Amino acid sequence: MKQLAKPSIGGFISKYTGYVTFVVMVIVLGILTRGGSLRLLSWQNLAIAESVRAFGALGVGMIIITRGIDLSLGQVIGLSACVSASLAQTPDYVSALYPGLDLPAIVPVIAGIGVGVLFGLFNGFLVAYGKLPPFIATLGSMTIAAGLQLIYTHASTVGSLQNEYKKIAQGFLGPVPNMVIYVAIAVLFLWVLLNHTKQGKRIYAIGGNPTAARVSGIAVKFETMKVYLMAGTLYGFAGVLLSSRLGLANALTGDMMELDAIAAATVGGVSHSGGVGKIGGIIIGVLTLGLINFGMTYLGVDSYYQLLVKGAIIISAVYLDMRRAA
Amino acid sequence: MSLDNTNILEMHNISKAFPGVQALKDVSFQLKPGTVHALMGENGAGKSTLMKCLFGIYKKDDGEINLNGEIANFKSSRDALESGVSMIHQELNVVPDQSVMENIWLGREHTLRIGPFHLVNHKRMASETGKLMEQLEMEIEPRGRMGSISISHQQACEIAKAVSYNASVVVMDEPTSSLSEKEVNHLFKIIRRLRSQNVAVIYISHKMSEIFQIADEISVMRDGEMVATAPAKELDEDKLINLMVGRDMSQRFPTVEAIPGKVEMQVKNLTSADENSFKDVSFDLRRGEILGIGGLVGAQRTELVESIFGLRPVVEGSVTIEGNDIGIQTVKDAIASGMGLITEDRRGAGIFPLLNITENTSMPSLDRLTNKAGLIDHKTLLKQSREMNEKFKTKTPTMETPIKSLSGGNQQKVIVARWMMTLPEILIMDEPTRGIDVGAKYEIYCIMADLAKAGKSIIMVSSEMPELIGMSHRIMVLCAGRKTGILKGEERTQENIMRLAAMFGHDDFKEEDAS
Numbered sequence A: 001m002k003q004l005a006k007p008s009i010g011g012f013i014s015k016y017t018g019y020v021t022f023v024v025m026v027i028v029l030g031i032l033t034r035g036g037s038l039r040l041l042s043w044q045n046l047a048i049a050e051s052v053r054a055f056g057a058l059g060v061g062m063i064i065i066t067r068g069i070d071l072s073l074g075q076v077i078g079l080s081a082c083v084s085a086s087l088a089q090t091p092d093y094v095s096a097l098y099p100g101l102d103l104p105a106i107v108p109v110i111a112g113i114g115v116g117v118l119f120g121l122f123n124g125f126l127v128a129y130g131k132l133p134p135f136i137a138t139l140g141s142m143t144i145a146a147g148l149q150l151i152y153t154h155a156s157t158v159g160s161l162q163n164e165y166k167k168i169a170q171g172f173l174g175p176v177p178n179m180v181i182y183v184a185i186a187v188l189f190l191w192v193l194l195n196h197t198k199q200g201k202r203i204y205a206i207g208g209n210p211t212a213a214r215v216s217g218i219a220v221k222f223e224t225m226k227v228y229l230m231a232g233t234l235y236g237f238a239g240v241l242l243s244s245r246l247g248l249a250n251a252l253t254g255d256m257m258e259l260d261a262i263a264a265a266t267v268g269g270v271s272h273s274g275g276v277g278k279i280g281g282i283i284i285g286v287l288t289l290g291l292i293n294f295g296m297t298y299l300g301v302d303s304y305y306q307l308l309v310k311g312a313i314i315i316s317a318v319y320l321d322m323r324r325a326a
Numbered sequence B: 001m002s003l004d005n006t007n008i009l010e011m012h013n014i015s016k017a018f019p020g021v022q023a024l025k026d027v028s029f030q031l032k033p034g035t036v037h038a039l040m041g042e043n044g045a046g047k048s049t050l051m052k053c054l055f056g057i058y059k060k061d062d063g064e065i066n067l068n069g070e071i072a073n074f075k076s077s078r079d080a081l082e083s084g085v086s087m088i089h090q091e092l093n094v095v096p097d098q099s100v101m102e103n104i105w106l107g108r109e110h111t112l113r114i115g116p117f118h119l120v121n122h123k124r125m126a127s128e129t130g131k132l133m134e135q136l137e138m139e140i141e142p143r144g145r146m147g148s149i150s151i152s153h154q155q156a157c158e159i160a161k162a163v164s165y166n167a168s169v170v171v172m173d174e175p176t177s178s179l180s181e182k183e184v185n186h187l188f189k190i191i192r193r194l195r196s197q198n199v200a201v202i203y204i205s206h207k208m209s210e211i212f213q214i215a216d217e218i219s220v221m222r223d224g225e226m227v228a229t230a231p232a233k234e235l236d237e238d239k240l241i242n243l244m245v246g247r248d249m250s251q252r253f254p255t256v257e258a259i260p261g262k263v264e265m266q267v268k269n270l271t272s273a274d275e276n277s278f279k280d281v282s283f284d285l286r287r288g289e290i291l292g293i294g295g296l297v298g299a300q301r302t303e304l305v306e307s308i309f310g311l312r313p314v315v316e317g318s319v320t321i322e323g324n325d326i327g328i329q330t331v332k333d334a335i336a337s338g339m340g341l342i343t344e345d346r347r348g349a350g351i352f353p354l355l356n357i358t359e360n361t362s363m364p365s366l367d368r369l370t371n372k373a374g375l376i377d378h379k380t381l382l383k384q385s386r387e388m389n390e391k392f393k394t395k396t397p398t399m400e401t402p403i404k405s406l407s408g409g410n411q412q413k414v415i416v417a418r419w420m421m422t423l424p425e426i427l428i429m430d431e432p433t434r435g436i437d438v439g440a441k442y443e444i445y446c447i448m449a450d451l452a453k454a455g456k457s458i459i460m461v462s463s464e465m466p467e468l469i470g471m472s473h474r475i476m477v478l479c480a481g482r483k484t485g486i487l488k489g490e491e492r493t494q495e496n497i498m499r500l501a502a503m504f505g506h507d508d509f510k511e512e513d514a515s
Helices: A009-015 A017-032 A040-065 A073-086 A106-129 A134-153 A163-170 A178-196 A198-208 A210-215 A220-246 A257-267 A279-298 A303-325 B047-054 B077-082 B100-104 B122-135 B151-164 B181-196 B208-214 B237-245 B301-308 B331-336 B357-365 B378-391 B408-420 B438-453 B465-471 B494-501 B507-514
Strands: B009-018 B021-031 B036-040 B062-067 B085-088 B111-114 B117-120 B169-173 B200-204 B217-222 B225-231 B263-272 B281-286 B290-294 B314-321 B339-342 B426-430 B457-461 B474-479 B482-488
Touching (some): A040 A073, A040 A198, A040 A220, A040 A279, A073 A134, A073 A220, A178 A198, A178 A220, A210 A220, A257 A303, B036 B047, B036 B237, B047 B062, B047 B169, B047 B200, B077 B085, B085 B151, B100 B122, B151 B181, B181 B200, B181 B208, B217 B237, B263 B301, B290 B438, B290 B465, B290 B494, B301 B426, B331 B339, B339 B408, B357 B378, B357 B408, B378 B408, B465 B494, B482 B494
Parallel strands (some): B021 B225, B036 B200, B036 B217, B169 B200, B290 B457, B290 B474, B339 B426
Antiparallel strands (some): B009 B021, B009 B062, B217 B225, B263 B281, B263 B314
16 A cells, blocks of 8 residues: 655656746846845845735635635735724824824734734625625625725825834844744744644635535534634734835725735645645745746836736646646 | 338447456447337446447447447547437436527527627527427427426426437436336337337336336346347346346345344434425434435435434434434534444545545544644544555555545545544445445445444445345335335345335425426
8 A cells, every 4th residue: 555656856846836936036037137136135125025915825825725715805904004004103193094192003903903804704704604606705895995995094195103013014133024024923823724733624625625524524614714714814914014014004005915915826836626725835926926026127127017927927827737737 | 110120329349448447348239220228237337338438428448339330439429419329318417597498409509690690599499499399299388497397307308409419319327217107107208209200219227117118128238248138028027137136146245244233323203304305214223233225316315314414404303322312413413423424425525536545534533633732643643544544445556645546446445434533333324335346346345344243333325226135234215205114134125125115106306306
């Protein structure tokens, strides 16, 4: 019964396509920029820029593993950013949403996460118990979040945030940006969750075959709800980090981020047929798309053309994935 | 019947092998126009494989097919259809939300040309459909929604569709499996009508009584070989059973040595929440006993066992295990009270296709294998999954292989391993050997016999009468959702099972199928 599969270079590459592609891209870019892109500062910038997207991609990645999708994440991140920013404005700022308000930084953080939690519960309820197709349910909640964002900010920018609040995302621990530490914590947590707990195994089971999951005693609705809730929590935190990093938030904050996050999860090998996807893959997907943006900007490629390249990469990643699965 | 004796269809020396199984060995088959030719054999005898080779769904390894004297190598059912060879599947292929006529003319709608546009000509489609219905003496409204007519009418529409292609050969696979007696008679009327129009019908069925009513000729297959072809009048039921089984029953099943002990589970007056399903079913199950559940399609056997397992709601009755009313509400409860369920539909409700053997085996046992910190004890999990699969002799390259790349029989062993890992006292097996080859079947039977010997109780739902008789201590028979009897000892015969299984006409719940 035990008969080890022969390790081969081809097998290794096909198993770790994402990682291999990423390493190749780093090397090529390093050569093209004569080492410029390999400097610490470049990596710090890349990491900071991609951190918020990483939270989104981790959340939606788990949802895609359960055969779902989440279109609301960009707007939820945006709404969370606006709400948290509004509670972190300097008290003497005349155009503040709540002039004179002076709260410890923990309050806007909790409020921002709270926004994500509420939307996660809402989406999860609609999908798991309301049986709405995830695409439609989250299309609705995306629209609601976008509306709330406009109403809450009166369509103007929430700026002049307190330094203490801005430090949350802008600070460094040695050479490592705080943002990277938050992502690392989330990655570690989710990696343990998906690989070493029954909840994690159940997420794969639900995505792999929901009927068989039910027969195996898994409370499919409840577990699905939990996945949306977890994703919402991640979005909430991402919104806080975004407003803290930018030092402001407005109705456009987070716009279209859902598409980047879904693209990153997809490039990272999360299958839309469900049941397949790894945390490491999602992060590689985020970094790959980030590196493309960053590299092309560094090389002076017109940003309009960058979109074409990005689109082509998404399509080819999925194409290769489908071929491999078939 | 036609006097023309040249064959319309001839299959010569067809062979087909799948990895590990020789599904067809040198099979030849001749079909005369204007006859109904029954193709019989047990499940796994090769009837469907032969038909799939005819329709090009499988590529035959060897042999030749002639239609009207010319070599025919169909690439798909569509290809066959266009040459006048049509198949009515057991599971009907209808689009329920479209009208009857749209279903019949699907993909070749009558059109009306207006300038550069081809528009669908609904009027012509309706009138053509009406003509077809007239020709077959059927009363079905062409514009009615397909999903709102009964299964038997849907089937009739499929036949009408075949006729619309000027079919000269129509294959029907178990056409009566979900029909009531009245509907069967209507179907036979249609079949006779086809025969009078010189159409040749290949009729695949298990049901003896029907065969002798409708067939002109009978061919019998067994283990991938054609064992006999003869005019129906030269055969009788006994001869036919002998041809189909062909060997001593005792060789097909291991001896079940277990002697049932004290009562393990009692089911009392269990009634489904679905009024068209089972009512007032009571039985008990002993330790070390294999209780077979038999009945026709629609007898609600699967519904009964799935309700006991908490997958479907019940409104009345109780389930007690070792004297305690366990009041099963959810599957989790059922697992916790020591039950396991191997579902009928292995692919749809059993396996997690992309997950590996370890993950597939351990899924329901995760609660037990999670430590206080909430983490899975991977070492124990791997060890137990491996041991279970070794015990049941699962053939797999590694424990990391995705289950979808194993054969049906090996997948089934993984599912058995999955439930045995939950340490159950009661194992419910719904059609445990469906879709697996003869050798693997025997292994599954041996596993069942061993489990019973070890004191486990087994409920086995099966549509194969030899399996019920060969493996069960007692056989409970359901008909139309009601228990019609329990057979034990010498009473366990095919005749008795059939008598109890067909005790009531099951017109009562045809409504359910139609809705």
